[in-house]
Structure formats: structure tokens, C-alpha cells
Amino acid sequence: MSITVEEIHDKxxxxxxxxxxxxxxxxxxxxxxxxxxxxxxxGCYRLGALEDGRLIGTMMVYExxxxxxxxxxxxxxxxxxxxxxxxxxxxxxxxxxxxxxxxKLARKAHAILLRIEPNIADDxxxxxxxxxxxxxxxxxxxxxxxxxxRSWVLDIRPDLKDLFxxxxxTWRQNIxxxxxxxxxxxxAKTEADMEAYxxxxxxxxxxxxxxIHPLDYYKAILNTFGxxxxxxxxxxxxxxxxxxxxxxxxxxxWCWDMYGASSNNKRNLKATYLLQYRCFQWAKEHxxxxxxxxxxxxxxxxxxxxxxxxxxxxxFGGFSRLNISTQDYIYRPLLAKAWTKVVDIRREKRxxxxxxxxxxxxxxxxxxxxxxxxxxxxxxxTEAGATRQASKEPxxxx
Numbered sequence: 001m002s003i004t005v006e007e008i009h010d011k012x013x014x015x016x017x018x019x020x021x022x023x024x025x026x027x028x029x030x031x032x033x034x035x036x037x038x039x040x041x042x043g044c045y046r047l048g049a050l051e052d053g054r055l056i057g058t059m060m061v062y063e064x065x066x067x068x069x070x071x072x073x074x075x076x077x078x079x080x081x082x083x084x085x086x087x088x089x090x091x092x093x094x095x096x097x098x099x100x101x102x103x104k105l106a107r108k109a110h111a112i113l114l115r116i117e118p119n120i121a122d123d124x125x126x127x128x129x130x131x132x133x134x135x136x137x138x139x140x141x142x143x144x145x146x147x148x149x150r151s152w153v154l155d156i157r158p159d160l161k162d163l164f165x166x167x168x169x170t171w172r173q174n175i176x177x178x179x180x181x182x183x184x185x186x187x188a189k190t191e192a193d194m195e196a197y198x199x200x201x202x203x204x205x206x207x208x209x210x211x212i213h214p215l216d217y218y219k220a221i222l223n224t225f226g227x228x229x230x231x232x233x234x235x236x237x238x239x240x241x242x243x244x245x246x247x248x249x250x251x252x253x254w255c256w257d258m259y260g261a262s263s264n265n266k267r268n269l270k271a272t273y274l275l276q277y278r279c280f281q282w283a284k285e286h287x288x289x290x291x292x293x294x295x296x297x298x299x300x301x302x303x304x305x306x307x308x309x310x311x312x313x314x315x316f317g318g319f320s321r322l323n324i325s326t327q328d329y330i331y332r333p334l335l336a337k338a339w340t341k342v343v344d345i346r347r348e349k350r351x352x353x354x355x356x357x358x359x360x361x362x363x364x365x366x367x368x369x370x371x372x373x374x375x376x377x378x379x380x381x382t383e384a385g386a387t388r389q390a391s392k393e394p395x396x397x398x
């Protein structure tokens with residue numbers, strides 16, 4: 001049987017294959033995500049491996065600029081595959097065929113390297129086989145992820161009553177507090193709603209130090225997936241004031257919590273807890289079995305960047321899912337080494353800054369927890385961390 005690789009232009013064919021590969025099929029490899037990538041710049045190739053006409057593997061590859069701020073080096077390229085490729089098994093002939101085609105694209109672009117972050121996690125029984133295959137194909141682990149490797153996932157198949165019962169006691173109390181104090185959760189419908197969301201999203205990014213795209217990018221996500229009934233922007237408000245918001249997108253049996261935001265105001269109303277609970281309801285209504293909160297710290301120790309996020313998410317129950325390390329195939333070693341050195345310096349500085357933020361947040365949280373212990377509510381500092389985002393987009397910029 002012969003394997004051929006070609007660009008796929010049939011959205012349904014592509015997405016149906018990804019869904020068939022769950023949990024390895026991922027939203028960031030969805031056909032629509034390629035169009036969104038083109039919107040913010042860069043090339044996109046949807047490679048499909050076909051065996052006698054049947055699609056047996058997919059790999060969406062982006063052509064990106066290498067962010068090296070040095071004269072003459074700022075137009076270099078690298079290829080990147082986020083949460084892919086998706087193939088049926090580690091010994092599938094589709095995998096080497098897809099990689100070989102990506103090499104051809106890389107040579108044409110004079111790329112420094114090909115970077116992949118497969119959606120292969122520690123809940124995969126044959127994870128070691130996958131790693132061995134990538135090594136055999138010439139890939140080597142790279143220590144810095146574009147999308148952080150560990151996520152938090154909740155099985156939402158139980159009915160809502162049982163799901164609610166598994167939340168931590170304080171989390172259940174905070175949901176009731178928000179309801180009792182008049183917090184309203186509603187779907188965003190207007191341009192004003194989008195602008196209100198983006199304003200608190202900017203507030204969140206400034207508070208927690210992460211990159212965000214222009215407003216039009218998030219509008220495009222909601223328009224693209226929302227027109228198919230697969231996306232929603234929920235807003236939590238009190239007396240007309242927007243306090244928190246979340247963008248959800250689903251594909252197959254999975255729902256992803258994509259972009260969350262929260263205001264610094266009225267945190268005592270616990271709006272984020274009620275909002276999160278409504279997100280689970282939406283996912284269940286759209287026939288999802290799993291709710292992916294996305295990123296938590298890679299190392300689960302207090303003081304790590306995004307520790308507050310982790311504390312918030314695990315209060316609803318669920319489990320950790322750790323993906324295999326980022327894999328690089330290097331074409332131009334000297335340039336790749338220079339880029340890695342720049343990234344190391346930037347990340348070390350950023351980690352120091354975020355560690356300081358997390359330590360200060362933890363200290364404030366302990367103080368606040370002591371003050372609020374009698375009424376059984378969690379510290380606003382833990383809640384403040386709840387909207388840090390899974391896709392650490394500054395890392396995509398090196």
C-alpha cells in the first residue's frame with residue numbers, strides 16, 4: 001500500500017480525522033485554526049497522509065519568524081506544529097511520511113528547525129514508544145515549550161448534581177455566594193460585550209504578565225467556531241458591571257477553556273466560581289465528555305508560575321495531563337544554538353519575575369485566608385490566579 005502526502009483542503013475530512021484520534025486530536029490542530037494563524041501572520045500547511053485515498057495522518061505546520069533581535073538574523077524561519085502531528089499509532093507509516101514532507105517545506109523556507117509538540121500525554125500507555133519513534137526520526141527534546149505541557153482536565157460525564165458534589169466544599173460555597181449576591185452569567189451578544197471582555201482581558205494580562213492578541217483575533221475565533229455552535233463567550237456581571245469572562249471552544253468530545261479574564265473589582269462576589277460552573281454546563285450541553293482547563297504549572301510545587309491557577313482549577317476536581325517534551329529537528333545548528341541562548345536569557349528573567357509575583361501572591365493569600373476563615377471563602381489571591389491563560393503566548397515569541 002502506498003502512502004502519499006498532500007495538502008488537505010476539505011475541512012470536514014480533516015476535522016473528522018482529528019476527532020477520531022481523541023484524545024490525541026487537539027483543537028490547535030483543527031482546520032479552522034490554520035485560518036486564524038494566517039490572520040496574525042505566517043504561513044500554514046495542512047499536510048495529510050493518505051493510504052490508498054484514506055486519510056491516516058494529519059500535521060498542520062506553521063511557518064514562523066525566528067525572534068532573534070540581531071542584525072541580519074531577524075528574517076530567519078522555523079516550522080512549528082502545535083499539538084500534532086496526529087496519527088493512528090507510533091508505528092504508523094503516516095508519521096515518517098508527514099515528517100519527510102515537512103522537511104521539504106523547511107528546506108524551501110531555509111528554516112533553522114522543525115519544532116513539534118505532539119498531543120501525547122502521560123495517560124497514553126505507549127508514551128515511551130512515541131518518544132522512541134520521534135528520536136529515531138531525528139528529533140531531540142527541547143526544554144522550553146511554546147505551549148506549556150501540563151494541563152488540568154475534568155471528566156464531565158457525571159450528571160451535574162454528582163459533578164457539583166465533587167467540588168471542594170469552599171468551591172461549592174463560593175458558587176452559592178455568587179448566586180446569592182446577584183452575579184449573573186450570560187452569553188456575550190453585542191459589540192459592547194466584546195469590548196467589555198477585551199478591557200478586562202487586558203487588565204488580566206497586565207496584572208499577570210502574559211501576551212494577548214488584538215481584539216479582532218478573539219472576534220475571529222468566536223465568529224469562526226461560534227457560527228458552527230462550537231464556541232461561546234460567557235460574561236459574569238453584577239449590577240451591569242462585567243467582573244469575569246471566558247471563551248470556550250469545543251471539538252468532538254472535548255471542550256477547551258481558551259481565554260479567561262477577571263476584573264480586580266468585587267472579588268468578594270466570587271464571580272469566577274459561578275462562571276466556571278456555567279462553563280461546565282455549556283460543555284455538557286454540547287455533548288462533551290472532558291473539559292480541558294489548559295495550563296497548570298509543569299512542576300507542581302508552591303511558588304511555581306501559575307500556582308494560583310492550579311489551586312483554583314483543582315478545586316473543581318479533575319486530573320493532571322502532562323504532554324511529552326517539545327521535540328526539535330535541527331537543520332542549522334549554529335543558528336539554533338544562538339536562538340536557544342537568547343531564549344534562555346529571556347526565560348530566566350521572566351521566570352524570576354513570575355516567581356516573585358507568585359511568592360507575593362501566596363503571602364497575600366495566606367494573610368487573606370486567615371481573615372476570611374470564619375466565612376469559609378477562599379482567598380481573592382487564589383481567585384486572582386484563576387484567569388491566567390493556558391497558552392503562554394510570550395513563549396511563542398521566544
